[in-house]
Amino acid sequence: MTSATDPIISIDHVSHYFGSGRLRKQVLYEVSARVDPGEVVILMGPSGSGKTTLLTLIGALRSTQEGSLKLLGEEMYKARNKQLVRLRRNIGYIFQAHNLLNALTARQNVQMSLDLHPNLTSKEKKTRSLEMLEAVGLLDWANYYPQELSGGQKQRVAIARALVSSPRVVLADEPTAALDKQSGRDVVEIMQRLARQRGSAVLLVTHDNRILDVADRILQMEDGRLSTVQREEVIA
Amino acid sequence: MILAIPLAWLQLIREKVRLLVALAGIGFAVILMFIQLGFRDALFDSSVRLHQALEGEIFMMSxxxxxxxxxxxxxxxxxxxxxxxxxxxxxxxxxxxxxxxxxxxxxxxxxxxxxxxxxxxxxxxxxxxxxxxxxxxxxxxxxxxxxxxxxxxxxxxxxxxxxxxxxxxxxxxxxxxxxxxxxxxxxxxxxxxxxxxxxxxxxxxxxxxxxxxxxxxxxxxxxxxxxxxxxxxxxxxxxVLVLSKDEFIAFERDYWENSTAIGFIFNLGAGIGWIVGMVIVYQILYTDVADHLAEYATLKAMGYRNRYLLSVVFQEAVVLSILGFIPAFFLCMGLYQATENATSLPLRMTQERGTFVFCLTMAMCVISGAIAVRKVQEADPADIF
Known part of the structure; x- marks a missing residue:
């Protein structure tokens, strides 16, 4: 395991390509970065710049093709699928679309995340799911189905699902994109507060300028290359 | 993952109309199989009715x-x-x-x-x-x-x-x-x-x-x-030919089973019912998987194995086969009764036929499930997000 000072995510000269043969196209160019425990980092950049690709690499949804990418101290360069699946259980993933399971209630959706951790009894799982929904302010909506919830509420359920198992890393891919200003703000604040409480690191991909103030650090991505920027530069 | 959320079941009952259509389709296939196999057996049973009624131990024929x-x-x-x-x-x-x-x-x-x-x-x-x-x-x-x-x-x-x-x-x-x-x-x-x-x-x-x-x-x-x-x-x-009563019955039965087209025709009818049922279940399961593709990809991103999703599809298949079989089974008992009244042929639900058709139904659903799960492999979280 990693000690408290080791980075949770450590990216070292990672490159990534799509396609093969003449259609092979490089989308990431020797990206290097690190995220420490408890940090909130925002990753910005225009669409097509490779943000989501980087996020899927960190989220263990793809194996790393070139360079070294360590998540919680585990090397993901050419990692096998089995290892990736296991690593994913330590990550809370929040998507642009909420991607809740329509056949399940809010509480059951949150609990799906805990079902992956077999050492809990079914009662404990239920209690923890309800506590988590309370934390995102949706306790009264626990038995509602996703289609009965508003966009902001759905995204809050998704956050509850991502955070309920206290993951060391939370990855969020434009979680506010489909939300109005106020709900977007609420969602990000809840995410930041809960991540801090649990000591999880947060990596947030966004081009929403309204939420940059929650970040400890902002990374800028352009054409597959990464640079650090000052918050003031972006806001100005 | 005992006591986990029964996703397969919840997904099935969430889409009530689709579930009903699926059950009607499976029920139809089950009834078709029961009718065809029932007629076949009724034919064989009726052809030896006299043989069984005769109270002798040994028979002689040319x-x-x-x-x-x-x-x-x-x-x-x-x-x-x-x-x-x-x-x-x-x-x-x-x-x-x-x-x-x-x-x-x-x-x-x-x-x-x-x-x-x-x-x-x-x-x-x-x-x-x-x-x-x-x-x-x-x-x-x-x-x-x-x-x-x-x-x-x-x-x-x-x-x-x-x-x-x-x-x-x-x-x-x-x-x-x-x-x-x-x-x-x-x-x-x-x-x-x-x-x-x-x-x-x-x-x-x-x-x-x-x-x-x-x-x-x-x-x-x-x-x-x-x-x-x-x-x-x-x-x-x-x-002359000397036969025991069992041989005498088997001789007659063998003629109808093997020397006429009747056994083949009814088996073919049952087979068609089976295939129709399989296509229906496949369609239902495929649509179900396609509708939930994004959700399945999310589950994979959360760390669920492919195996879990495959088991969801197979559970749905098994649940469908059981839920579809039960009403069709009872409906067939009524149909048998009505047919027996109309045709004077001995048409009864037997335990063997019930078990046999149930196994066929289960196989039908599981095979459809096996074809439909290939779609689950497409639920790649990296491609979808």
Missing amino acids: PQSTALIALDSFSRRRLLQAEGVPGVDSVTPIYISFALWKNPADRSTRSIQVMGYDPSQSIVSKDLLPDSEALKLRDHVLFDRDSRPEFGPVAELFEEQGYVTTEVAGRRVTVGGLFNLGASFGADGNLVTSDINFLRMFDRDPGLIEMGMIRLKPGANIDKAIAQMREEIQDPNGD
């Missing part, structure tokens, strides 16, 4: 005979020879032929199976044929009340007036009683009469019979008696 509807005759002397075999209690020669029966109500004619034997002996149990007294009279016959209705309302007329007169094979006869045997695919109806009346009706050599029934004394060894009859009568002459 080696040229292929089935009850295609009997060849053999010499009655061969049967009488069997009387000398130790253990034999009695022998009964039976004449069997088809004749035209005139419907007493509307005068239309139809082919009916006629059996003639010595009425002082009984060939079937008293439950089926309670009273053969009338057969001792000239030109009297007994009519099978379970014959097809096209022969006319004979049973009703008989109960009303105590006798029915009509023509059989151009000869005026009186129905002096009733018995119960039932129609078969081969014979739509049955008459029994005395050997003497039979010979009057058909005008043929009394020394040639179609079937010989042999009864043994209580406690006699059947195998030994059969072996001796084969050795002394069948083998040296080669013009």
Whole structure:
């Protein structure tokens, strides 16, 4: 395991390509970065710049093709699928679309995340799911189905699902994109507060300028290359 | 993952209309299979109904005979020879032929199976044929009340007036009683009469019979008696076949199963039902997977294995097969009853057929599931987000 000072995510000269043969196209160019425990980092950049690709690499949804990418101290360069699946259980993933399971209630959706951790009894799982929904302010909506919830509420359920198992890393891919200003703000604040409480690191991909103030650090991505920027530069 | 959320079940009941359509489709396939297999078995059962009713231990027939509807005759002397075999209690020669029966109500004619034997002996149990007294009279016959209705309302007329007169094979006869045997695919109806009346009706050599029934004394060894009859009568002459009752039944059944197209046709019908059911279940499962592709990809991103998603699809398949089977099963019991009433064929739900069709249904759903799960592999979280 990693000690408290080791980075949770450590990216070292990672490159990534799509396609093969003449259609092979490089989308990431020797990206290097690190995220420490408890940090909130925002990753910005225009669409097509490779943000989501980087996020899927960190989220263990793809194996790393070139360079070294360590998540919680585990090397993901050419990692096998089995290892990736296991690593994913330590990550809370929040998507642009909420991607809740329509056949399940809010509480059951949150609990799906805990079902992956077999050492809990079914009662404990239920209690923890309800506590988590309370934390995102949706306790009264626990038995509602996703289609009965508003966009902001759905995204809050998704956050509850991502955070309920206290993951060391939370990855969020434009979680506010489909939300109005106020709900977007609420969602990000809840995410930041809960991540801090649990000591999880947060990596947030966004081009929403309204939420940059929650970040400890902002990374800028352009054409597959990464640079650090000052918050003031972006806001100005 | 015991006590985990039953995702398969929840997804199925969430889409109520789709679930109902799926169950209707599966139920349809189940009913089709039950009907086809039921008819097939009813045919086979009805074809041996007479064989089962005959109360003898050993039977004799011509080696040229292929089935009850295609009997060849053999010499009655061969049967009488069997009387000398130790253990034999009695022998009964039976004449069997088809004749035209005139419907007493509307005068239309139809082919009916006629059996003639010595009425002082009984060939079937008293439950089926309670009273053969009338057969001792000239030109009297007994009519099978379970014959097809096209022969006319004979049973009703008989109960009303105590006798029915009509023509059989151009000869005026009186129905002096009733018995119960039932129609078969081969014979739509049955008459029994005395050997003497039979010979009057058909005008043929009394020394040639179609079937010989042999009864043994209580406690006699059947195998030994059969072996001796084969050795002394069948083998040296080669013009008769000695069969135990089970062999006799199997011989007839074998004809219908293997020497006619009927078994094949009904099996084919059941097979088509099976395939239709499989296509329906596949469609339902495929649509279900396609609809939930983003959700499944999310589950994978959360760290669920492919195996979990495959098990969800298979669970759905199994649940569908069970839920679809149960109502169809009970519906079929009703259909069987209705068909039995309409056709006089013995159509009953048996445990073996129920189990067999249930296994077919399960296989149908699981195979469809196996084809549909290939779609789950497409749920790649890296491609979807």
